Amino acid sequence: MKFLYHLFCLGYKVQQWLLKRFTSAGLAILVSLVATVIVGIDTKQTVTYQVFAFMIATLIIAVTFSCYFPARFDVQRQLPRFATVGSRLFYRVAITNRNQKLQAGLLFIEEIADPKFSLTEFKQIITSNSNKGSVNSLTYIYYRWLCAIAQKRKAKTKAIALPSLKPNSTTEIRGEITPTHRGVVRLQGITILRPDPFNLFNATKTVKQAGSLLVLPKRYQLPVFNLPGSRRSQSGSVSLASSVGDSEEFISLRDYRPGDPLNKIHWKSWAKTGKPVVKEEKSEYFVRHALILDTFQSQKHSEILEEAVAVAASFAWDFHTQESLLDLMFVGLESYCFTTGRGLGSKEQMLEILAGVTACQDNFDCLMAAVVEKVSMLSGCICILISWDQQRRKLVNYLRGFKIPLLVLLITENEQQHEDLNLENLYVLPLGKIQAALMNIRSI
Structure with missing residues (x-):
């Protein structure tokens, strides 16, 4: 079980790295590489290995180009206090280009803090009752592991294209987050992505910028509904009346008793008599x-x-x-x-x-x-x-x-x-x- 736990943790990190660093075209190249390896085992009977060599060379060039990304950026975001499950949240993000050159063709993506699961929590996740698959299937166990991570992340994000960033200037754009579960979403920074000329591999520059927002539960539309009920005595309550209905009615003054609330003390009478006096009122x-x-x-x-x-x-x-x-x-x-x-x-x-x-x-x-x-x-x-x-x-x-x-x-x-x-x-x-x-x- 411990080996499986560490294997899944590593697998998730690798998966996230691949999704961030490789573009859609780059991921397609990776899948094609696997296919060509399977098909082109015998190099004497097929030319598939030549396609394999070409794709490997292209990826090496793309990765090499993306190793150098010296750009500097500052980021400020203005998050609202609340979001709602299922409703896309839009907010303002200000990105400052601290370079002497124009930065074009970039993207950015919000970094949501990845949840940390203990070994005990991992055991609970994979052994919890479910009728959607077999606990003995590694594929299904990993699927449930990903579902638990998504539930704890509370939201999902996507890469958004940036306009051209002028040198030493600030550009304001619109960020987007889609809340998926209620609770607190914790953001840890914004990553700027720069695809290579082949659009296969992304160079990255992460700017740490902590933030959080509370995701409220989703709400349903309700019919016109009336729940009748008569007024009941709210004895012992603290001044709940506002401007409607029966407020507390003054009855008399009496000596203070331990436990009486301070807002019931009649200060003028205390000043005259020299001992604490409280107001006695009718229940609301x-x-x-x-x-x-x-x-x-x-x-x-x-x-x-x-x-x-x-x-x-x-x-x-x-x-x-x-x-x-x-x-x-x-x-x-x-x-x-x-x-x-x-x-x-x-x-x-x-x-x-x-x-x-x-x-x-x-x-x-x-x-x-x-x-x-x-x-x-x-x-x-x-x-x-x-x-x-x-x-x-x-x-x-x-x-x-x-x-x-x-x-x-x-x-x-x-x-x-x-x-x-x-x-x-x-x-x-x-x-x-x-x-x-x-x-x-x-x-x-």
Whole structure:
């Protein structure tokens, strides 16, 4: 296993080097070289070896020409703070030519930091359950290795042609990155490429320029949707009212008790009496909904979890929080509950949190406990599940017992497996058809 790990690491580095240094035509020449070696083994019966010799000579000239690239460049990029999975990101890049000569025919490509996998992580990658191939196939194992690397890189880039760079001048161009997975993309520099006259091999000059951006989950279009709910008491909350609805009503003054929040202290009365006095106020009443995200699975990564996060992001972004509160509840390394609405938090912050969601391999009861703590304050609930079993049925029945509006979304690979589910306001979202299934949701 250790030998295979080092072999794959080396293979990936060689693959990246070939893709960067050789142009499309150069790669075609390499493939042709292999073919001519196979066909032209017997030099007495074929002239293929002559073609082989010609291509070898051409590549040697191309590589030799590209060994000398003394140009100097400075690079500055202006990255936005956020990107979204699946949406191409365009940004400005300023490249300064520090040479006395015009630089023409160049390309540039962003360098994304390559992820580092430990031997333990490598074992988990190649032994994780999958129905797409055999674990005994080296080709398939390497394919899964590349998929894991792509998932950790979070984005992909491509070489972009540069205009002619004038001597000692700065040229502004448009860079492009395509985010593929949510999370943080770490950039380590920009590489300038100069093809040889045969357009086979690239000379390179890398300018180190660290940078990063957060890739938010992709979002789906949602139908016009209304989740009703009556106002509930939010006792013990800190001034959640903004300008709409019932704010806290002053009742009386009383002596300070340990644990009272500082913003409740009545400073004028303290100045008069010489001892701390606090304001006693009536509890607030708000419409408060919960967005419960199921993250419990045995694997670290799965397409189902990614789609669940995307659906949660869609509701978090489209949910109207001017007159209500929305609690995002999920379990990762610990239990999380993030509240937005009525001036508390923002939709962007909620998407930032969803960008970092990880799978939880603990007991499902952790989520149940978090829900029990908040359920008395909830006016309605959206529950996004990635599986269906007795524990999840228990959670749904528990929420139904409080007679609050409840929408349950079950994301699955096998739609037929859940055809017998006949629960009110439960929608099955099959992979590959999630957008269409979401548009079938009706208001409760």
